[in-house]
Amino acid sequence: MDNITIREIKISDSEDFVIFLNIVSDETDFLLLNSKERNLDVGKEAKIIRSIKRERKSVIFVAEFEDRIIGSSGLHFNGKSNRVSHRATFSISLLKDFWGKGIASRLTEYIINYAKVIDLEKIELTVRADNEKAIKLYKKFGFETEGEIKHYFYINGKYYNAYIMALFI
Numbered sequence: 001m002d003n004i005t006i007r008e009i010k011i012s013d014s015e016d017f018v019i020f021l022n023i024v025s026d027e028t029d030f031l032l033l034n035s036k037e038r039n040l041d042v043g044k045e046a047k048i049i050r051s052i053k054r055e056r057k058s059v060i061f062v063a064e065f066e067d068r069i070i071g072s073s074g075l076h077f078n079g080k081s082n083r084v085s086h087r088a089t090f091s092i093s094l095l096k097d098f099w100g101k102g103i104a105s106r107l108t109e110y111i112i113n114y115a116k117v118i119d120l121e122k123i124e125l126t127v128r129a130d131n132e133k134a135i136k137l138y139k140k141f142g143f144e145t146e147g148e149i150k151h152y153f154y155i156n157g158k159y160y161n162a163y164i165m166a167l168f169i
């Protein structure tokens with residue numbers, strides 16, 4: 001899709017970002033939290049975005065369509081310790097209407113390029129083992145499976161395993 005803009009999140013996006021997160025969190029159960037559990041608040045979100053902007057090794061990119069946030073990808077630095085400062089955690093989600101159009105691939109490219117610029121060595125993620133679309137996306141960019149966690153999720157009376165995946169840069 002040509003009319004999609006990818007850019008870094010701004011503090012002024014807080015309200016739109018909360019709207020996006022609330023919808024995306026309830027459209028699938030592939031994410032860790034639903035909107036109720038997230039309990040999002042525009043003021044709190046603005047603080048989070050501000051702190052991410054201060055932290056060089058964390059970033060959020062948003063995909064925008066007609067002035068609306070329809071997707072996002074993020075890198076979250078794993079703590080203050082020098083001993084883990086070579087790696088960060090990747091997350092990505094898109095509104096369902098926009099799946100299968102290559103937008104997630106563009107959001108992932110932005111993350112990988114950003115990780116190279118800040119000299120990160122490893123990008124990590126956890127994905128539900130039956131999330132085929134996400135796993136195909138990650139493998140396409142060279143992520144490898146490092147392990148499987150049994151019964152990682154418990155959703156509506158059913159257990160799901162998860163893969164730990166990583167990209168070495």
Ligand SMILES: CC(C)(COP(=O)(O)OP(=O)(O)OC[C@H]1O[C@@H](n2cnc3c(N)ncnc32)[C@H](O)[C@@H]1OP(=O)(O)O)[C@@H](O)C(=O)NCCC(=O)NCCS
Nearest residue numbers: 030092093094099100101102103104105127133134136137
């Ligand atoms: C996972 C997700 C981000 C993928 O987004 P997407 O826009 O469909 O991805 P893209 O269109 O960029 O496709 C990327 C790759 O995914 C795979 N893919 C896309 N649509 C697919 C489909 N319908 N079936 C199987 N694989 C598919 C393909 O390998 C594709 O590569 P290609 O374009 O070279 O064929 C999206 O489905 C989503 O937001 N899901 C809900 C949240 C989520 O699960 N996040 C990940 C949590 S770990």
